[in-house]
Amino acid sequence: MIRVLLRVLGHEYAQPVRRTVALMTITAVVEGLSYALLVPVLRALFGNDPGDARPWLIAFGAAVAVYAVLRYVSDLSGFRSASTLLHGTYHRMGEHLARLPIGWYSEARVGQVSVLASRGVLQALGVIAHLLAPLISAAVTPLTVVVVMLAFSWQMGLAALIGVPVVAAIQVWTGRAMAAADAERAERDHEATGRVIEYLQAQPVLRAGGRTIERFGLLDDSLRGLQRASRRSTLSALPGVLGLTLTVQAMFTVLLVLGAHLALGGNIGAAEILAILVLAARCADPLLSLADMGGQLRGARSELTRLDALLRTQPLPEPGDPVQPRHHDLELESVTFRHGDRTVIDNVSLSVPEGQRLAVVGPSGAGKSTLLQLLARFYDVDAGAVRIGGVDVRAINTSELLAQFAIVFQDVYLFDGTIEENVRLGRPDADQAEVRAAVTAARLDEVIERLPGGWETNVGEGGALLSGGERQRVSIARALLKNAPIVLLDEVTSALDPVNEAAVHEGIERLMAGRTVVMVAHRMRTIRRADRIVFLDGGRVVEEGSHDELLHRGGRYADFWDVSLTPAGSE
Structure with missing residues (x-):
């Protein structure tokens, strides 16, 4: 012993x-x-x-x-x-x-x-x-x-x-x-x-x-x-x-x-x-x-x-001679990823030019969220390569790699502290003016004004004292404050009420401005603003193109669009 x-x-x-x-x-x-x-x-x-x-x-x-x-x-x-x-x-x-x-x-x-x-x-x-x-x-x-x-x-x-x-x-x-x-x-x-x-x-x-x-x-x-x-x-x-x-x-x-x-x-x-x-x-x-x-x-x-x-569990290996990417375009080349016995991503190749927006759509379990996680190297791929600015993510130091991304997920976790402390996680050394600007851009200031404690309001463990929409605004303010060149969004408005959804959409638009963006979305308003769309099913890219091109083809994406326009799927 x-x-x-x-x-x-x-x-x-x-x-x-x-x-x-x-x-x-x-x-x-x-x-x-x-x-x-x-x-x-x-x-x-x-x-x-x-x-x-x-x-x-x-x-x-x-x-x-x-x-x-x-x-x-x-x-x-x-x-x-x-x-x-x-x-x-x-x-x-x-x-x-x-x-x-x-x-x-x-x-x-x-x-x-x-x-x-x-x-x-x-x-x-x-x-x-x-x-x-x-x-x-x-x-x-x-x-x-x-x-x-x-x-x-x-x-x-x-x-x-x-x-x-x-x-x-x-x-x-x-x-x-x-x-x-x-x-x-x-x-x-x-x-x-x-x-x-x-x-x-x-x-x-x-x-x-x-x-x-x-x-x-x-x-x-x-x-x-x-x-x-x-x-x-x-x-x-x-x-x-x-x-x-x-x-x-x-x-x-x-x-x-x-x-x-x-x-x-x-x-x-x-x-x-x-x-x-x-x-x-x-x-x-x-x-x-x-x-x-x-x-x-x-x-x-x-x-x-x-x-x-x-x-003794092995972490992801760090590069011996790390390389820093100079550009912020994204590329997946013949990427395959398995989770246990299941192939989640199967030979996927796609690219996102710097400053453009890519929307990823598809049925549940298609591998959309996993695709985002591979970009940020939450996992290492089993085959192929993920690159940022032409550099394999495995050749980039982990802290430098994560500094390239601002990530907003559907399930937001907040630490038991004040709203300001949670926003500052995006960039702890930011000055007060920068924090206030990020909060205003995310329309979080509206939430702070109606809370009894204002900026000093404690959000509770996991953000339990705030609503889902309010937690999303904190998450967006955090991402805005980080000011990273690449933005990853994962179903950030799928469960919000109309008021919070409008505020979150406004914050997301400001977050995405001038940045390379990959978003997983079901809301048509978000998808239509993407430069390109890929339809993922069974871990494979089934269709790829602009919104109008994919509708004109009448394939899987067109069916997906038609379903979203029915009363059950409409906004």
Whole structure:
């Protein structure tokens, strides 16, 4: 587990852990050696002159004092290291997540990362603060005592040494036996957490269906599954706990019998036997504590394994010699992209000259949004190339690439802060006049004027305190403030009321002015203003041309246009 922990921490943060482990190991050795001084102490006390025990008692007291200081320093080092490493791990995790492709973020993974970033990291790094010292002490101190036994009585030491691999084998066997039960319990825990969230989110639907009193079957089933998994996990730990307890007791009994036999045979003095038995009894407590720590260690190891798997996920590769594009035309050359077993984009080639507008239309699931994401390199293509100004996006530094785009998606996420803070995400160093100009151009000023807190209004987590249209205006103001040369729009007006739609359209027109634009749209008013239109279906470009040309051909786009003019599809 220590190896996994050091790998998770990385080279920068692993060194403090190594120092802490070394300090805790020295502390455990000193603890064992201090116990060794009991042998001469008891030998002197049971000898002809008990006063001879005084220097040994002073040495024992000094050793205990040294141990106490080392224990304090090592424990403090553990807590400080855990605190520093927790901060560093969160930074490393955040930086790594920011470099992973967007396609990695499925709904299941977002939930897993959320749990891992909260409870998981705390549990994993809690090992350093709370479990590392007891674990090292439980392993090193008994081994030190066994070495001391060998020095005073090779027979007693050898008998104790035989028990070491037995204890280790029991611990390994217990861990392997419980691995499946622990994994099942963790899986059931994640499932139950998801069902609880689903139950809370589904309250409007359940109440509309008149199911406010009856239980939610999926939630009940997941909670019962968690209960059964927890019971199996607990029961699977019992053999290991009992086995370790019986082994430790058996070892002590063997030492007691052997010591009595050696004492009766005159091979060793009674004082030495008594001291060695005291040492053996003192070792029993840390050995038995291994059973108590086992469950915590397995839980921490499980979280460390998940964290390690996350940090070892390969991000999109950065170019060794990055190139900066000088123009802002777009090109897709024979691009193919697969998501799992499904081909989402199939051999697509198209181009958008600098300063022109391309509209992408087609049925749901045709790959329209994926096409936009490939342009911004949210994914890497499986075949072909995506270029900006003639430069492959894979040859452009990620930060430089994203600086070329202003992106407005249908689902707008706002951070829990003020409206101004969310707008400034587009360009944090913008001055006040530039922020006000972007807000006015997006007609967000109308929203700010009617809010009680004005500019200081908190939008809530995800922008929950604003309507969909108001969130879109914030997103457009953010994009205007960024002032990027390329604009990507994805269904930004598909679910807006007429008032907000008119305001958003006005903001979008200002955003698109003089820029290279690729837009996914269903609204005919937006599509007709495009310089060129491509009709995408099944990941392929079925038709391409201007609005009038495509209507004249009478193909798929013409059918799409006719449907949009029916009362159900009209604006």
